[in-house]
Amino acid sequence: AQKITQTQPGMFVQEKEAVTLDCTYDTSDPSYGLFWYKQPSSGEMIFLIYQGSYDQQNATEGRYSLNFQKARKSANLVISASQLGDSAMYFCAMREGYSSASKIIFGSGTRLSIRP
């Protein structure tokens, strides 16, 4: 069954340090996509980064990168040089299959707090 697990309910990190947010997933479908979203205190959901199951390279978007370890079924988000504005909830999500006509399920999230 499709499942996303985020085991870190909360994290505190010093400003300018790098931070890794953990995400493991479970699926029996060989084709799937993994997403990370940020939810600031204002409540909106902001898409950060995507990794496809057949992508050979780890995805990167600016200060965000995804440490994709397929055999371990993990897709950790790495934020380099953290900033105060990175304080937010972060959600890992997954879609199974080839098509966009499939559901996206989310993990329980990690609350990241950046200390000045």
Next chain:
Amino acid sequence: DSGVTQTPKHLITATGQRVTLRCSPRSGDLSVYWYQQSLDQGLQFLIQYYNGEERAKGNILERFSAQQFPDLHSELNLSSLELGDSALYFCASSSQLQGASAEAFFGQGTRLTVV
């Protein structure tokens, strides 16, 4: 602005009542998703529509129902409301043109408070 519009932004209603939440997806997006986020919780997947047809169902209560109309807007109907239904309800849409990599674009959410 994600291009996904949800109305109303806030809704306060009494237990036992029925409400309708409305979502207009981004122009041309065929997929619409509904999620429930209770206080400090993750996003619980409720239901997905694709081009007017129900595509996937999550742990949606029988008191809840949804539909997607020919113009692709969607409505989520919540009936016999209970205090525990208080939550932020998100609608999201995604494009059919990018395949599985199409991210979901989220509306601002409807904050439902049941009193």
